[in-house]
Amino acid sequence: MTERETTRLIAWSHEMRRVHARLREALRVTREAVDRGESAETPARELLLFCHGFCSALDAHHTGEDRTLFPAIEAARPDLAPVLRNLQQDHSMISHLLGGLQAATDARSSPGVLAGHLEGIAAIMESHFRYEERQLLAVLEGLALDADPGKALGSL
Template identity: 65%
Template structure:
């Protein structure tokens, strides 16, 4: 194995941490924008864009994992089938919560209602990310997957 191949193998665990950190940051920014809206009693277009951008990024991340990453892990590590099934269930739950937030955005709900949705997403998302990292980082460090990182983990 060449140094470049080894670097590519090790990169998947680093890539997922970076994407998780960016999604955490996007959520923080969205929640700050909502908090400003709560303080000002204002649901502005900018606030709605922050929420929509976060939802789009998180959804893209989970779709990429479901389509590319998890099947590759399952092929090399069938013993992780239950873990992967649990993670896919989390994705479904988070998708449902995002749909609720999107409906709230479409209805132009006040910032307090938007924050309620973001708080629920934040709780599940953080639990999901921590579990995923505990269960998969070692496997990701050895994973052979010849895909573009953006396809596998969502936009970087």
């Protein structure tokens, strides 16, 4: 394997870490916007933008994994099928929770209600990211995936 090929493979694991870090940061910023909203310093429009943006980014990340990354991993490593199914179940649960946040945002629910939605998402999201990183980062460093990282991990 050439140095360039090795660098490309390791880049996949770094890219996943980078995307997870950005999503964690997006959640943090969204939570701060909700907290500021409780003191009426944040206009409702700003709060809506943060919530919509976070929901869209997290959904795009999971959609990319489900459609592009996970099938490529499973083709190369069929033994990981149970891990990938667990991760996809998490994606489904998180999608449901994001739907609840989206509905609460659209209904212009109170910051307290929005904060409750974000807490639930944060707990599942963090658990999911840690599991995914434990199970897949080393695997990504050894796989020759022929896919666009933006499509496979969601563009952030």
